[in-house]
Amino acid sequence: MxxxxxxxxxxxxxxxxxxxxxxxxxxxxxxxxxxxxxxxxxxxxxxxxxxxxxxxxxxxxxxxxxxxxxxxxxxxxxxxxxxxxxxxxxxxxxxxxxxxxxxxxxxxxxxxxxxxxxxxxxxxxxxxxGSLLLLQQRLAQLTQREQEVMQLILAGKLNKVIADELNIAMRTVEVHRSHIFEKMQVRSAVELSQVLGVLGDTQDY
Amino acid sequence: MxxxxxxxxxxxxxxxxxxxxxxxxxxxxxxxxxxxxxxxxxxxxxxxxxxxxxxxxxxxxxxxxxxxxxxxxxxxxxxxxxxxxxxxxxxxxxxxxxxxxxxxxxxxxxxxxxxxxxxxxxxxxxxxxGSLLLLQQRLAQLTQREQEVMQLILAGKLNKVIADELNIAMRTVEVHRSHIFEKMQVRSAVELSQVLGVLGDTQDY
DNA sequence: GTGCTATTTGCGGAAATCCACAATAGCCAG
DNA sequence: CTGGCTATTGTGGATTTCCGCAAATAGCAC
The missing domain is CATH 3.40.50.2300 (Response regulator)
Structure with a gap:
């Protein structure tokens, strides 16, 4: 600008x-x-x-x-x-x-x-x-449900467990999971955890 | 102390x-x-x-x-x-x-x-x-090979790909992988990426 | 030499992930 | 009301991960 x-x-x-x-x-x-x-x-x-x-x-x-x-x-x-x-x-x-x-x-x-x-x-x-903003924009694209699922994925839980906790079928979790990866532009839970890792330390001087 | x-x-x-x-x-x-x-x-x-x-x-x-x-x-x-x-x-x-x-x-x-x-x-x-030190002590327990494998895991690569890059059998990678998780006291690659995430931001005031 | 560790590999099976194809249902905007 | 988005579920199969059992090689220390 x-x-x-x-x-x-x-x-x-x-x-x-x-x-x-x-x-x-x-x-x-x-x-x-x-x-x-x-x-x-x-x-x-x-x-x-x-x-x-x-x-x-x-x-x-x-x-x-x-x-x-x-x-x-x-x-x-x-x-x-x-x-x-x-x-x-x-x-x-x-x-x-x-x-x-x-x-x-x-x-x-x-x-x-x-x-x-x-x-x-x-x-x-x-x-x-800038890159932080980009990340937040991607995060904002996630639907409510997708964000919930993402939290559980980041907690290291298996799809099966996530399905249980949300009272939905495992298949549904899988669908959310792939949508999350797509929207966040990563290809694995590990990458997801890493790109989100930088969100915690927004410091200045 | x-x-x-x-x-x-x-x-x-x-x-x-x-x-x-x-x-x-x-x-x-x-x-x-x-x-x-x-x-x-x-x-x-x-x-x-x-x-x-x-x-x-x-x-x-x-x-x-x-x-x-x-x-x-x-x-x-x-x-x-x-x-x-x-x-x-x-x-x-x-x-x-x-x-x-x-x-x-x-x-x-x-x-x-x-x-x-x-x-x-x-x-x-x-x-x-203290917790950082603990983490570093755990990292130090990893053998050379295990650290190499860990790097590739954190890069989000599949076992198959890691095996290719290191010219070893997939089974070997799997063994290293489980040793890494055991020594680092985590149960998944996601957790691993998270506990290691805090290593980047060692700041003070 | 013996024991210990690190590194390597194979087999086979249980469990989990990934994915294409297919479908139902609610909600909201044009 | 129709089309689009969200959420949901199922089937079935390919791929991957995870793991116990078993074992070979190499280096290092006592």
């Missing part, structure tokens, strides 16, 4: 311009916002790249915006910018999943490096999310 | 005593060290609990000790203590896997909470490591 872009949110136009100029000089696309509210109006799950976010702003603070974005499931990596060396805040932000926390004045090269790292991280995450 | 203990490393005896007294008053076991070197001599993989570590010390710094511990695969959660609000250092430490980063002067209750959280984290990690 979109190409990786750095979203810059800062109330100080001088900072916004400096950042945008810096990134532009390194061939990194960016877009600026003068308040958390303005960006929040624009935010969409399709965004990719990263977010350069000033902590202290009139109105909604960067930290507040960060919380809102998390609530909105926006997974954009966030790099905080702050002029006030606040260790507890930095620690909390990172523990809450912020990608980085930089003090102003910042070093140009260091900042660009961190931005590039964040973009790279987001690119990888998007790819992972 | 050991009961959870807080290892306190600080060159200032007043700080050491204050921390130990504080923890003792909350019924948390602790032990103190006056230098990174002293602790490093004592460290063992059996330790559990957490590490309260002063950043700035004569000789080896807390950060240096932290690096050494990581190299030694010591998984003890580390809470840094520092008197100098250094945001970049805190950020780097957390990104490197430190559990927390606290500024002096610290709030007693907040510090104890973080210590308890770290101990809790370590306890969970130990449990996870």
């Amino acid at each position: 979109n190409s990786p872009t750095v979203q810059i949110v800062d109330d100080d136009s001088a900072v916004r311009d400096a950042l945008q100029w810096l990134l532009q000089s390194r061939r990194v696309a960016s877009r600026t916002w003068e308040s958390a509210e303005a960006f929040l109006d624009f935010v969409s799950p399709k965004l990719c790249g990263c977010l350069l976010l000033d902590v202290r702003m009139p109105g909604m603070s960067g930290i507040e915006l960060f919380d809102r974005l998390r609530a909105l499931k926006c997974r954009l990596p966030v790099i905080f910018l702050t002029g006030h060396g606040d260790v507890p805040m930095a620690v909390q932000a990172l523990k809450d999943g912020a990608f980085d926390f930089i003090e102003k004045p910042y070093d140009d090269n260091a900042l660009v490096d961190k931005v590039l790292a964040a973009i790279d991280h987001d690119t990888r995450r998007s790819a992972k999310d | 050991n009961s959870p203990t807080v290892q306190i490393v600080d060159d200032d005896s007043a700080v050491r005593d204050a921390l130990q007294w504080l923890l003792q008053s909350r019924r948390v076991a602790s032990r103190t060290w006056e230098s990174a070197e002293a602790f490093l001599d004592f460290v063992s993989p059996k330790l559990c609990g957490c590490l309260l570590l002063d950043v700035r010390m004569p000789g080896m710094s807390g950060i240096e000790l932290f690096d050494r511990l990581r190299a030694l695969k010591c998984r003890l959660p580390v809470i840094f203590l520092t008197g100098h609000g250094d945001v970049p250092m805190a950020v780097q430490a957390l990104k490197d896997g430190a559990f927390d980063f606290i500024e002096k002067p610290y709030d007693d209750n907040a510090l104890v909470d973080k210590v308890l959280a770290a101990i809790d984290h370590d306890t969970r990690r130990s449990a996870k490591d």
